[in-house]
Amino acid sequence: MSELPELADRFLKACRGREILAATAESCTGGMIIALLTDIPGSSSMVDCGFITYSNDAKMTMLGVKEKTLSLYGAVSKETALEMATGALERSKAGIALSVTGIAGPDGGSAEKPVGLVWFGLACTGRPPLAERRLFENRGRDYVRRETVRTALQLGIEMLE
Numbered sequence: 001m002s003e004l005p006e007l008a009d010r011f012l013k014a015c016r017g018r019e020i021l022a023a024t025a026e027s028c029t030g031g032m033i034i035a036l037l038t039d040i041p042g043s044s045s046m047v048d049c050g051f052i053t054y055s056n057d058a059k060m061t062m063l064g065v066k067e068k069t070l071s072l073y074g075a076v077s078k079e080t081a082l083e084m085a086t087g088a089l090e091r092s093k094a095g096i097a098l099s100v101t102g103i104a105g106p107d108g109g110s111a112e113k114p115v116g117l118v119w120f121g122l123a124c125t126g127r128p129p130l131a132e133r134r135l136f137e138n139r140g141r142d143y144v145r146r147e148t149v150r151t152a153l154q155l156g157i158e159m160l161e
Contacts, residue, residue, distance in 0.1 A: 004146070007153040008036045012046045014160035020095025020125070021048040022156070025063055025088035027075065028102040028118060030054060032149050048094040053084065063087030076101050076113050078131040085121030086129050095125045096160065098152045104144040114138070118148050122159050130159070 015022050024034045034050025037043055051062050056075055059065040064087040065080055073079040084099035102118030109115035116136040123129040132155055136147045 004036055004149060004153070005039070007150060007157070009040055011153045011156050011160070012037060012040060012043055014157055015046040015096065018095065018160055020046075021093055022046060023048050023088045023092040023094035023097040024050040024152075025084040025097060025099035025121070026050065026052050027054055027059070027084070027100060028104045029100050029145050029148050029152075032145060033098060033100070033152055036149060036153075048092045049088075051084075051088055051091075059084060063091065074113065076103055076117055076119060078119055078133065081119035081121035081131045082123075082129050083121075085123035085131075089123040089125065089129075096156060097121075097123045098156050099123075100148050100152050102144070102148060104141045104148070105138060106141060109138075116144050118144070118151070120148075120152055120155055122155055124159055127159075130155075 031052045053059040056070050065083040069079045085097045088097035099121035103109050103115050105115035115138045118134050120132040136144050
């Protein structure tokens with residue numbers, strides 16, 4: 001088993017241990033996290049849903065991200081990642097929600113927000129939401145997306161263990 005499936009399995013086992021369901025709110029990964037989780041047999045007892053919110057409109061409509069947040073801070077920001085995670089938690093039966101929003105490349109980056117910048121949001125019932133920023137090396141779109149999936153799962157495991 002490779003690293004990502006092992007991390008997904010550990011994350012789901014941590015959810016099972018806490019007797020909670022998981023949800024994801026994904027932008028730059030386009031559903032890679034929820035796909036990895038649901039590849040695991042028996043995951044239906046630990047996964048509620050995945051929101052794939054690539055556009056700003058989808059973030060607002062599906063997750064309740066505020067238009068003001070997007071206009072002030074942009075889609076790739078701490079504030080948006082937090083609202084995505086909180087929205088996924090509120091709009092699901094999950095006890096933990098992981099969100100990711102970033103710039104996977106090859107274009108779309110700027111001096112302020114370069115390719116490889118990803119914000120992670122974590123919301124867990126009964127705890128304040130958290131956000132983490134990572135700047136991955138620009139080694140291509142696939143690399144940034146894989147590292148985003150790996151980091152999201154690791155952060156989720158840390159929150160649950």
